[in-house]
Amino acid sequence: MQVPGLDETHDPKLESWVASANAPGCSFPIQNLPFGVAETGEGAARHIVVAIGDQALDLTACVDLGVFDDLMGGAARVVLTAGTLNGLMARPPADWQALRLWLSQALRKGSALQGQLEACLLPQDGLRMVVPAKIGDYTDFYCSVEHATNIGKIFRPDNPLFPNFKSLPIGYHGRASSIVVSGTDVHRPSGQLRQQDGVVFAPCRMLDFELELGAFIGGPTNKGGPMPLAAARERLFGFCLVNDWSARDIQAWEYQPLGPFLAKSFATSISPWVVTRAALAPFQVPARAREAGDPALLDYLADSDDAAAGALDIRLQVGLRGKAMEAGEGAPHVIAETNSAGLYWTFAQMVTHHMSNGCPLVAGDMIASGTISGEAEGSQGSMMELTRRGAEPLALGEGETRGFLHDYDEVVFAGQCERDGFRSIGFGECRGMVLPAVQE
Amino acid sequence: MQVPGLDETHDPKLESWVASANAPGCSFPIQNLPFGVAETGEGAARHIVVAIGDQALDLTACVDLGVFDDLMGGAARVVLTAGTLNGLMARPPADWQALRLWLSQALRKGSALQGQLEACLLPQDGLRMVVPAKIGDYTDFYCSVEHATNIGKIFRPDNPLFPNFKSLPIGYHGRASSIVVSGTDVHRPSGQLRQQDGVVFAPCRMLDFELELGAFIGGPTNKGGPMPLAAARERLFGFCLVNDWSARDIQAWEYQPLGPFLAKSFATSISPWVVTRAALAPFQVPARAREAGDPALLDYLADSDDAAAGALDIRLQVGLRGKAMEAGEGAPHVIAETNSAGLYWTFAQMVTHHMSNGCPLVAGDMIASGTISGEAEGSQGSMMELTRRGAEPLALGEGETRGFLHDYDEVVFAGQCERDGFRSIGFGECRGMVLPAVQE
Numbered sequence: 001m002q003v004p005g006l007d008e009t010h011d012p013k014l015e016s017w018v019a020s021a022n023a024p025g026c027s028f029p030i031q032n033l034p035f036g037v038a039e040t041g042e043g044a045a046r047h048i049v050v051a052i053g054d055q056a057l058d059l060t061a062c063v064d065l066g067v068f069d070d071l072m073g074g075a076a077r078v079v080l081t082a083g084t085l086n087g088l089m090a091r092p093p094a095d096w097q098a099l100r101l102w103l104s105q106a107l108r109k110g111s112a113l114q115g116q117l118e119a120c121l122l123p124q125d126g127l128r129m130v131v132p133a134k135i136g137d138y139t140d141f142y143c144s145v146e147h148a149t150n151i152g153k154i155f156r157p158d159n160p161l162f163p164n165f166k167s168l169p170i171g172y173h174g175r176a177s178s179i180v181v182s183g184t185d186v187h188r189p190s191g192q193l194r195q196q197d198g199v200v201f202a203p204c205r206m207l208d209f210e211l212e213l214g215a216f217i218g219g220p221t222n223k224g225g226p227m228p229l230a231a232a233r234e235r236l237f238g239f240c241l242v243n244d245w246s247a248r249d250i251q252a253w254e255y256q257p258l259g260p261f262l263a264k265s266f267a268t269s270i271s272p273w274v275v276t277r278a279a280l281a282p283f284q285v286p287a288r289a290r291e292a293g294d295p296a297l298l299d300y301l302a303d304s305d306d307a308a309a310g311a312l313d314i315r316l317q318v319g320l321r322g323k324a325m326e327a328g329e330g331a332p333h334v335i336a337e338t339n340s341a342g343l344y345w346t347f348a349q350m351v352t353h354h355m356s357n358g359c360p361l362v363a364g365d366m367i368a369s370g371t372i373s374g375e376a377e378g379s380q381g382s383m384m385e386l387t388r389r390g391a392e393p394l395a396l397g398e399g400e401t402r403g404f405l406h407d408y409d410e411v412v413f414a415g416q417c418e419r420d421g422f423r424s425i426g427f428g429e430c431r432g433m434v435l436p437a438v439q440e
Numbered sequence: 441m442q443v444p445g446l447d448e449t450h451d452p453k454l455e456s457w458v459a460s461a462n463a464p465g466c467s468f469p470i471q472n473l474p475f476g477v478a479e480t481g482e483g484a485a486r487h488i489v490v491a492i493g494d495q496a497l498d499l500t501a502c503v504d505l506g507v508f509d510d511l512m513g514g515a516a517r518v519v520l521t522a523g524t525l526n527g528l529m530a531r532p533p534a535d536w537q538a539l540r541l542w543l544s545q546a547l548r549k550g551s552a553l554q555g556q557l558e559a560c561l562l563p564q565d566g567l568r569m570v571v572p573a574k575i576g577d578y579t580d581f582y583c584s585v586e587h588a589t590n591i592g593k594i595f596r597p598d599n600p601l602f603p604n605f606k607s608l609p610i611g612y613h614g615r616a617s618s619i620v621v622s623g624t625d626v627h628r629p630s631g632q633l634r635q636q637d638g639v640v641f642a643p644c645r646m647l648d649f650e651l652e653l654g655a656f657i658g659g660p661t662n663k664g665g666p667m668p669l670a671a672a673r674e675r676l677f678g679f680c681l682v683n684d685w686s687a688r689d690i691q692a693w694e695y696q697p698l699g700p701f702l703a704k705s706f707a708t709s710i711s712p713w714v715v716t717r718a719a720l721a722p723f724q725v726p727a728r729a730r731e732a733g734d735p736a737l738l739d740y741l742a743d744s745d746d747a748a749a750g751a752l753d754i755r756l757q758v759g760l761r762g763k764a765m766e767a768g769e770g771a772p773h774v775i776a777e778t779n780s781a782g783l784y785w786t787f788a789q790m791v792t793h794h795m796s797n798g799c800p801l802v803a804g805d806m807i808a809s810g811t812i813s814g815e816a817e818g819s820q821g822s823m824m825e826l827t828r829r830g831a832e833p834l835a836l837g838e839g840e841t842r843g844f845l846h847d848y849d850e851v852v853f854a855g856q857c858e859r860d861g862f863r864s865i866g867f868g869e870c871r872g873m874v875l876p877a878v879q880e
Contacts, residue, residue, distance in 0.1 A: 137617050162696050167639050172698035173613035177577050177800045189797035192608050199607050201738045225878025256602050258612035259699025265799040298641045357629035359705040360617045438665025
């Protein structure tokens, strides 16, 4: 099932002729090779790029060098000049692997292609990254049992977790049109708020972030009925960081009985680099063990590969920087740290459940994990949890406190994978600043 | 705000040189002129077509005649050869009106273009219609107070209607990828079902339809904050019939707390013809009056135009034909009749509410009304309501009864507008047959 040579792309001894990629702590060493799309050159054409150190290799420009003529049976020329990752994502996983292997070899120290490829390097600093795929549908799951329990406790202290939570990965459809790339400012939404003296239409007063992990779907669209978990897993092209901004007061009033709607659909921010499933292979860990008393897994949600290595060990961090703090400069104040390994459901389980009714999943679709929270103090992925719905504001230093987000607050997510014997790889950042509500 | 001459397109005395369009009871007289997309000719190229009588005028083929060279400042040539309606929908409403006026004049008896256009007529009978637009996002609302009350009574007899129902149009995001065109077979979905002795994964046993009206969004994408109701109304390009197939047993187990997901995302069928807002102008009626005790409308949901003529008087009908009935031939058994004029919220209110948080609505997006039910016996738009959750099965004749849908049942929706002094116009049909569940 795997292209020969793919394992060596994880070798920690590999170094790139792009010197910055070899620096300790670099998010994008040659073992990572995440894909993105940047507007570049005259007319802001959209090019497919790969992050390497502090540079990006312009794959669309590389096509003209003829280096991809033999890759993917000739299809590489087409998919790498399409301006989005959808075409690449739609190829079979063997083609993704072949491209990864080519990149790993071409960017290695000593590669005969160095001279040619140097002309296609762009500094990441100057790139305008965009949402990397045309996202047809966006599905948001709810896979952290700690998050579901924390939120449930606020609204239903006696019965925080719904009985279906441990039987299926709960999910709902999100809004694809409001997905924006990291760095895009986000206006505080207005909406209906229920107050003691009635309902008003006003700017949201309980604006929150949600720390999530997203996955892009790849491969051919499924047709018909259920698909085994092992095949569903092959639909996972790669991952990014997701901030599913949430207006808690709008949500509280609108969400019954059909779920969140305008409380979420004003903006969802994603990090620009898609870290492939192949790059994350060394950081797969056993799926969270089910506890005594949990219902047995139904067959379609179970296989031994998933139990053995279905979870992703990714350290995730939330930073917050207020307008008054250091004049908007400097590192944000870290307010939460957690890890995606603790999710109750794996991404393969999300995918197979999603397709279990025959729902077509199309290359470029995005699914997200739902807010990722841990048990420890400070490991929760939303202000709602960190501050107990604003009742216990966070101290940010320099006298600043936050119950929910203020205008001009900047929220910055980061993700990093580490394991002994492997190079660390990173996701880069997912950042967004809150701007005041738009006035009519 | 309106192109001169548009009103005359409603004149009941207008007749077409396409004789079948002038027959009494024809759904597609020259006063209608709905748009669709058909696969036609060699290579099944997608052409934009307009229904006229039992024929369709192939607008994509007409482009080669040069007849559109001056329309929309030259843009008509581009949008009418795009293979989807998205480009046309994205034009400003004045361009939609100009095209309607051109079509009305060109298809009238005595038109000098008759000789040229006859070569571009295709019999509807032989057309393979497709989903007429690339639907980026699909939103389903919940606008019938009768439906919400009926469903609520089944689950919460003491408190059937949530307190937010009369304050805002409740909606949720649906699944765009599972929207199919009328005539597409629909497999019974499988999913998790909670039974007395535990949860199983099995084919749905409570398969239902939902009778809805859909609207396609047009015009330029909104940016930023709220938009006045009058401007939001201009985003409505046209309407179609929608069957939002629903698996009630899957829904009952999965829907808390985030709303319907796999219970709906296996298929949503739409009728192929988009009846424009302009064509429906004569059938606009006053919006449903709010009752004593209802909360006051918030400003952003209110204007006098909407109160005076915000509702659509469309007679809707549900037919059901079982496999054993007449060997699948003949007219389906009519099991429900209702009217969209009774919806509690208007489409303009749905749109302005949807954009009130800044959510981008893009040309080609679809919104739907939610199940349309009336108060009278037999006016409910779902089996769930018509049979009280299967407890009171319907008699279909010839000894057949139905609690929920059986395999090989065919569900057929029809819609028709009638008003004294105007030609009746129709929506055509939205039909789909239930096939057995796909086995793994």
